[in-house]
Amino acid sequence: MSRRIQVVFASLFLIAFILYIPVGLAIVCPFERLTVAKCLTEGLGTDYCATTIRFDATYTKLYDYSNCGAINQLRSAAQLVCILTLVGYALSFATHNVDDAVPALLSAPSPTNV
Numbered sequence: 011m012s013r014r015i016q017v018v019f020a021s022l023f024l025i026a027f028i029l030y031i032p033v034g035l036a037i038v039c040p041f042e043r044l045t046v047a048k049c050l051t052e053g054l055g056t057d058y059c060a061t062t063i064r065f066d067a068t069y070t071k072l073y074d075y076s077n078c079g080a081i082n083q084l085r086s087a088a089q090l091v092c093i094l095t096l097v098g099y100a101l102s103f104a105t106h107n108v109d110d111a112v113p114a115l116l117s118a119p120s121p122t123n124v
Contacts (some may be wrong), residue, residue: 019102021097030088034058038085039078043069 044052049070051057063071075082 012102015102015105016099019095019099023092023099026088026091026095030085030092034081034085034088038081042074042077044074045069045070048074 020073045068046059046064049063049072052095059070065071
């Protein structure tokens with residue numbers, strides 16, 4: 011049963027990873043920085059937009075994802091699925107029955123020094 015769980019988690023991870031990195035980067039819009047003016051209209055605060063995260067005279071250090079929201083949401087969801095499947099895969103090892111492995115380990119030949 012635990013092997014089936016691991017195969018499911020590994021398969022879901024592979025699908026999510028492919029959507030996140032190769033496909034996601036191929037279809038994503040060009041990364042554009044958020045302008046100081048748009049930062050101010052978003053209500054993030056004058057001090058924050060004009061001083062704290064200012065990149066240059068026109069732009070902030072933040073990126074503007076408003077022109078490509080659906081693709082960025084797809085990439086974010088795929089990233090979340092990658093993280094959750096890796097955690098699930100790691101936790102699936104808790105279902106392994108360690109007691110079955112002990113006799114096999116005890117009867118194994120000892121390693122020799124070469």
